[in-house]
Amino acid sequence: MSQFFYIHPENPQVRLINQTVEILRKGGVIVYPTDSGYALGCILGDKQAMDRIIAIRQLPEGHNFTLVCRDLSELSHYATVSNVAYRLIKNNTPGRYTFILTATKELPRRLMTSKRKTVGLRVPDNQIALDLLSALGEPILSCSLMLPGEEYLTQSDPEEIRERLEHQVDLIIHGGYLGQDPTTVVDLTEDTPVILREGSGSTAPFI
Secondary structure (H helix, E strand, O other): OOEEEOOOOOOOOOHHHHHHHHHHHHOEEEEEEEEEEEEEEOOOHHHHHHHHHHHHHOOOHHHHHHHHOOOOHHHHEEEEEOOOHHHHHHHOOOOOEEEEEEEOOOOOHOEEEEEOOOEEEEOOOOHHHHHHEEEEEEEEEEEEEOOOOOOOOOOHHHHHHHHHHHOOOOOOEOOOOOOOOOEEEEOOOOOOOEEEEEEOOOHHHHO
């Protein structure tokens, strides 16, 4: 049965953030809040934890995971960022965007999307997520909390999430009642940005 932490959305308790980091480092799978709703996450290097997320979501082979990062320094470690892309990302993060970039060799091959060797990265505008990322010191491998047969998890109530997933994950963070607003996905692999999905982030800066 999973643990259940009530973490303050504006002033996250350091003790609970550190306990969450311990769970992640031991191979745990967590449900945590972002600026676009609740997400499933694990550490980048744990394939077994990643496989658990795949099983929970019943994901197809080759599903695109996202690296959730604390700042631009992590983005540039795992992806090639041009000057144009860097300025666009800097001006729009933290925020409700997922950026598609060309992956570097630091990214495990199993996470690269298709033959293009790209990766999706984002910096969320959520204090719990940012504090967790800062304490962890590395990105969280994430995907949206969307269960089989659902377009999006309609329950933004962590108590309801707990009822459904408490036997499948190691920790559920209650960080408030969140809506499910998908990010705007922007392809920055070329000089001209391409909007792949219009979501809750404004497309204006990329047009």
